[in-house]
Amino acid sequence: MAVRGRQEYRPVGALLPLILDGIDPTAVNELIRVDPDNALGYYLHGYLLYDRDRDDQALEAFRKGAHCSELRLYEPVTGEAIFKALDALTVQGRDRLCALSWMACRWSNFNGGVMQFLSTPLSDWSRCPEIAARHELSELLLVLGGHLFATNFYNRWAARQALDHAIFGLNAAVPAAEKFPATAGGSARQGLIGTMLRWPGPNLSEDPGEPHKRRLLAQFLPDRIHRAFAAADPEEIRYLGESHLKVSDERKAALERARAKFIESGKALIETVLTDTDRIMAPYLKGIPLTKRDADGRQIVPFETDVEKLLRARPEVFAAAAASEEAMCALWDNGAGDPSNRNIGRMMEINCAMHSYAAAHGNTYPASTDVLFEKGYLKPAVKLTSVLTGKPYVYPAAGEKVPLKVKDKWRWVVLYDDNADQWGYYQCVFASWVGGGMPVDEVKEQLRARKKSEA
Numbered sequence: 313m314a315v316r317g318r319q320e321y322r323p324v325g326a327l328l329p330l331i332l333d334g335i336d337p338t339a340v341n342e343l344i345r346v347d348p349d350n351a352l353g354y355y356l357h358g359y360l361l362y363d364r365d366r367d368d369q370a371l372e373a374f375r376k377g378a379h380c381s382e383l384r385l386y387e388p389v390t391g392e393a394i395f396k397a398l399d400a401l402t403v404q405g406r407d408r409l410c411a412l413s414w415m416a417c418r419w420s421n422f423n424g425g426v427m428q429f430l431s432t433p434l435s436d437w438s439r440c441p442e443i444a445a446r447h448e449l450s451e452l453l454l455v456l457g458g459h460l461f462a463t464n465f466y467n468r469w470a471a472r473q474a475l476d477h478a479i480f481g482l483n484a485a486v487p488a489a490e491k492f493p494a495t496a497g498g499s500a501r502q503g504l505i506g507t508m509l510r511w512p513g514p515n516l517s518e519d520p521g522e523p524h525k526r527r528l529l530a531q532f533l534p535d536r537i538h539r540a541f542a543a544a545d546p547e548e549i550r551y552l553g554e555s556h557l558k559v560s561d562e563r564k565a566a567l568e569r570a571r572a573k574f575i576e577s578g579k580a581l582i583e584t585v586l587t588d589t590d591r592i593m594a595p596y597l598k599g600i601p602l603t604k605r606d607a608d609g610r611q612i613v614p615f616e617t618d619v620e621k622l623l624r625a626r627p628e629v630f631a632a633a634a635a636s637e638e639a640m641c642a643l644w645d646n647g648a649g650d651p652s653n654r655n656i657g658r659m660m661e662i663n664c665a666m667h668s669y670a671a672a673h674g675n676t677y678p679a680s681t682d683v684l685f686e687k688g689y690l691k692p693a694v695k696l697t698s699v700l701t702g703k704p705y706v707y708p709a710a711g712e713k714v715p716l717k718v719k720d721k722w723r724w725v726v727l728y729d730d731n732a733d734q735w736g737y738y739q740c741v742f743a744s745w746v747g748g749g750m751p752v753d754e755v756k757e758q759l760r761a762r763k764k765s766e767a
Contacts, residue, residue: 323347324386331385331422335360351380351459355430362433363719367440370433378452382611383459387419387599394597395590409582409589410541416534416596423466431456431474432718438482439716446482453478458504461511462611464599465619466531468511475508507615529633530619534596536633537585539640540578567646574639581632592629595619655699655729656739656747662696662705663726663741665689670714677726679711698729706730708764715743725750725758 326343329336335356344353358373377383394415398408431453438449457474460467512527529536585592595618602611623630665684670677684690697704709726721743728740728750737749 321389323350323384324389327352327384327386328390330356332418335426347384349380349382351377351383351456352385353377354380355383355456355459356426359426359430359433362436362717367433367437371437374434374452374456377459378455380459382602383463385463385599387464387597388601391594391598395594406541406582406586409537409586409593412589412593412597413534413538413541416593417538419597420466420532420534423464423470427460427463427467428470428473429718430460431470431477434474435477436717436719438477450478450482453482454505457508461504461508462600462602462613465595465617468508468617469531471508472511475505479509504613507613511615512620513615526623526630529630529637530623533630533633534593536636537581540581540636543575543578544582567643570639570643570646574636574643577632577636577639581629581636584629584632588626592622592626595622651699652733652739656741658695658699659705659727659729659739659741660747661694662690663745663747666709666726667714667745675714677709677712677714681707681710698731700729701731703729703731708759708762709743712762718744722746723750723754723758725755728755 323343323346326339326346329339330343333339337357337360340353340356340360343350344357347353354373354377358370358377361367361370361373394412398411403411434449434453434456438446453474457471457478459471460474461471598618600614600617602613662681662684666677666689669684669687669689678684681696685692705727706729707727709724715721715724724743725740726743728738730738732738732752733749735749736752738752738755739747740750740755741747
């Protein structure tokens with residue numbers, strides 16, 4: 313009996329290293345070996361192959377994933393185990409909430425950093441007709457969306473992303489019903505697709521102009537709780553709000569007031585959740601329990617998750633989360649006058665103009681930044697010089713094509729400031745539209761690979 317029990321949990325043991333330690337090819341292969349009907353292993357394998365530009369093999373891996381009956385994260389099992397472990401260790405009160413929020417954050421990091429990108433290869437390939445037929449890609453996107461939708465509240469956003477690209481990007485037709493789990497109250501053929509299109513439903517919809525959407529508060533509640541614990545720790549709070557910023561004495565005083573308000577709002581959030589820790593945290597750790605099956609054996613996916621039920625049942629929790637979020641935003645806003653922040657903000661504005669130009673000119677960046685002013689993509693008041701040094705930004709992307717694959721866009725430098733910071737990083741903006749820091753040596757190596765010389 314003990315051996316059989318251990319055998320039953322081998323798929324869980326193969327999954328945990330991927331969630332907690334990162335996506336490793338050896339661990340992915342082990343998951344496929346011990347859990348061959350779990351679509352997750354094949355999707356992860358396909359993404360790794362896509363990242364290495366082995367597209368034909370990657371597509372075959374996605375096909376295998378689509379033929380699996382489920383995508384299993386085993387959250388009902390692992391979530392229950394976490395609660396039992398804390399019980400056995402008699403961890404209660406603030407320590408229990410801190411541990412649960414940390415674990416939920418680790419899980420959400422996997423969902424946010426891995427699961428939401430699983431549809432990226434299929435979306436990329438839809439722009440490369442030589443890789444696969446569009447109708448096959450649209451079907452794979454829909455099946456992937458169905459798999460993701462049945463796992464947890466967080467991954468339902470990734471499911472909608474896959475669904476939207478399939479339907480609105482590729483004009484997908486609905487595949488056969490047997491390729492999907494069943495849904496409560498849905499038709500045999502279009503039940504899950506209809507559910508995904510209607511989710512999350514009118515009860516949770518809000519004005520897009522509202523700064524704090526209840527769904528987003530729900531999505532990131534564990535992170536907000538754990539961040540509140542960090543704010544309450546004197547050793548950690550110094551890293552929040554960028555205490556190293558170069559701002560005036562008046563702004564420093566405002567920054568300290570904003571930091572104090574954030575600490576108090578975090579304490580209020582913690583105290584609110586402590587009134588019913590396990591019931592509030594359980595929906596984030598146990599996923600969507602799929603215990604019911606229809607007549608042909610397909611699992612029945614509920615329209616509403618336990619997270620959404622929590623939204624209705626405990627509005628005071630999300631009110632406290634909204635207050636903490638507002639305090640955090642105010643804390644960061646107080647650092648907006650820092651020269652480094654103003655510099656990256658200016659670069660981001662220029663980067664947006666370059667991408668707008670490229671979208672209208674065959675996905676090609678302008679040969680010169682002058683055209684951005686001539687064509688009205690930038691206002692005359694915008695400067696193309698560093699806030700930090702007054703020197704012109706370096707523009708290596710002149711006349712180049714925007715990278716086709718999403719994976720290549722994230723670190724592909726469009727514009728950078730060649731003033732290295734104290735950590736040896738250049739401020740850069742990338743083809744992914746984001747901005748950030750990149751080690752000087754990495755920038756130089758990329759320019760050499762692109763046959764560019766550093767100005």
